[in-house]
Amino acid sequence: LRETGDRGFLDEEITFYQKKVALEDRPSATVFEHLKRALAYTKGNTGRHGLPLLGFADWNDTVNLPGDAESLMIANLYGAALDETIALCEFRGDSELAEQYRADYAAMKAAFNEHGWDGAWWRRYYTEVGEPVGSAQNEAGQIYANGQSWPVISGFAEGDRAAIALDSADERLNTKFGLKLSTPGYRGYDPDLGGVSTYPPGAKENGGIFLHSNPWMIVANTRLGFGDRAYRYFQQINPAARNEDIGVYEVEPYCFAQNILGDEHPQFGLGRNSWLSGTASWMYQASTQHILGIRPAHEGLAIDPCVPSEWTEFRAVRRARGATYRIAVSNPNGVNKGVARIAVNGEPVEGNIIPWAAPGKELSVVVEMG
Template sequence: MQGSTGAGLDPCGVLQTIVTLPADGRVEIVFLLGEAENEAEARQMIAHYRTVDLDTVLDEIKQQWNRICGSIQVKTPDRSMDIMLNGWLLYQTLSSRVRARAGFYQASGAYGFRDQLQDGMALAASCPALVREHLVRAASRQFVEGDVQHWWLPQTGAGVRTHISDDCTWLGYTVAHYVTTTGDIAVLDENIGFREAPPLPITEHDNFMVPAHSAESATLFEHCARALDRSLAVGVHGLPLMGTGDWNDGMNRVGEQGRGESVWLGWFLYTTLEIFIPIARARNEDMRADKWQQHTRKLARALEHTWDGDWYLRAYFDDGTPLGSHTMPECQIDAISQSWSVLSGAAMPERANHAMRSAIHRLVRQQDGLILVLTPPFDKAMPDPGYIRGYPPGIRENGGQYTHAALWTVMAIAVLGDGNLTQTLFHMLNPITHSQTPEQAARYKLEPYVIAADVYSEAPHVGRGGWSWYTGSAGWMQRVGTETILGVRIHADKLLIDPCIPQHWPEFEVTLQWKTARYSILVKNPDHVCRGVRKISIDGVQTYMMHEVNMQDDGLLHKVEVILGS
């Protein structure tokens, strides 16, 4: 009804005008939608855009998006993969996740500490300045004790201090990725202030407030190091403390008393320490590096004790009850403990392989096109894991497809070298695959060009998409497609090429913009293998570096040919 607003309604704004066209007539209608700090500023913007050449403005916007989304273009035998990797995923990551920080029915505007750090990893090559800026912004939300605001509002700085355990590790992980990709080691010396607030008692899950600016400041490296040092505390099993959630915020009661432990965080912390130790040694931080190295050895041993027979546990509750065990009626297996056992490189190889086989058997439902995050879903069993049980079984993190976790499953299969299964799983996650017929589209109910945060897995909503646009899965899907499957990565001034593709792919192409130069990469697969680079040549000259090409910022087009084979 016109003029109606309120709870449960879906209001919209409407502009209407009448245009009468003569025969063969033509009219151009322009309307301006924007925002400003106040009325005077809004009027100034309106006056400005009434006088400028709007076609020029539109062209500038198109060129900006073409530079970002066109920074990498691919051509593979999988047309649906090409469509997503050639701009849509980068557009979703930047427009919804980084700039708007909102999506349909997901009003937010806040920065999530771990969230936009992860998004930036997909943008490090195409928008390095923007990513650098956010690394500094995120580090500025760290308390002097090393923990951080889990999320905050940029206008006021108000946000929550929590006991969520993985935020601190993400800072070092993402900073290391940015430095490796761009070669910008100077960012580690950026001087950044800390925040101050009363410590959060273990009896409180969170505290929403505006923290004060501390007089203390330190380099970005020190911010990362302090966060990692904060992550070294362990429980009785020698594993990182779970707190009120790790990657899965919904498991907020597993370690709420300060004794529960996270197996997944053990794998992830191991990974981050291993990639940050060389950075520390390069800065002559040997005492810290030695301490971290000793901790990784202890972690690796402790993590092997979480083997449950066919897969690794997910966590331990405060009282020592295992989570993610075959002995429990709910959440017998959780995907991310298995995938990161592989991605970390810390697990015994035979166990990591076995764990992923178990994950594929228990969590992949090919008939429905789903890769579940855990099974069976939580419902009534005790101990209570937290608000994840507030979702009906099969919805979101509670046993649905949580695409973020599903992409880590795809990454792990690629690390194990099975390009056939890797591509099958990636294709299952592609939203185009869920919308190829009217029946599929009616079931999925989301945009076919936008990755969804989650897809439901239980009747009567099997295959229905949940949240779209505002999901960190977009950035991870871009990285899995380009870096993991097509195997194209940038390390400072080096181009690394190490694909993991289906055996039946005869070839694929990647065109990459790097600074002023453009690299056209043709990968041929004459022996029908999944993995293994036999020969690389650049501009007709063979290089004898395995998987690697030195790049030049010379404004030229360079042609790279890669031959796969044993």
């Protein structure tokens, strides 16, 4: 919607999925109603800590805690979805619904901060009996990457905790081939954990470098202005930067692996399952919208770079809604983040959002960081 401006899409009728019901007999609702029902479902299915129930699994489909286990990642995905929907409601002029969702966001944020902090990072799950997973209390699986990135992306992480958690992730999860999904690896099958414990330590979700989660860590670090670290993470899994390690990596230099064996595995650095990953699309977003910082907003094109301090300038061409934006960014003081001024076709712009131009227009955008 930010990219196209096609708000009419929200009013299109889409059928619900019902496996055993013929398509023509299934009920339907608008796209926006589907979104509202998804949010209502998460709000109405919480556990003992007021956090969303895990169900069979969340994004990490190999962690299958039984019963009414809770997922702190789902809490943050819910928060991020609420944040997006609040902005959408405001843009549609529905202030009453936006206010309701603000209250829902505040309630889940409070529950997350009360029960999610482990002392130096965020926990990842709670079992049905209330024991934490992704905690220093655990023998294995003490810290999870997605548990640290999404609290920043959702805006739930309060105060110094956001930076402390990202520092912990950098210290405990990062390797020269990318960020591990968790550490330490599980050493044997645990029926309460499920599939994650069937892999050897360092493989796939059990302490492997699962590339899909790395762009989220890049996005989180740009949110806090850690441009050098974000770019380092980008280069660590950049396929074109792996040629010197090709004897170990063994993956094509033009596509992403799904995962790379982690440093607890004897084949550390070996890439696996190339072409089978959501990494490519997320890396495109992380690099263009968050490192370069050129991303669509409802009201215009936002310019918010977070780059390595050694970058003195960069240029980009962005085509959006039929217009062309030729963007030149200078960084005279070597900062990681911050925009001092923007001029469009020689005229200064307030803030860092350029109002959408008419189709066919070509704009010259000059940005100075500072």
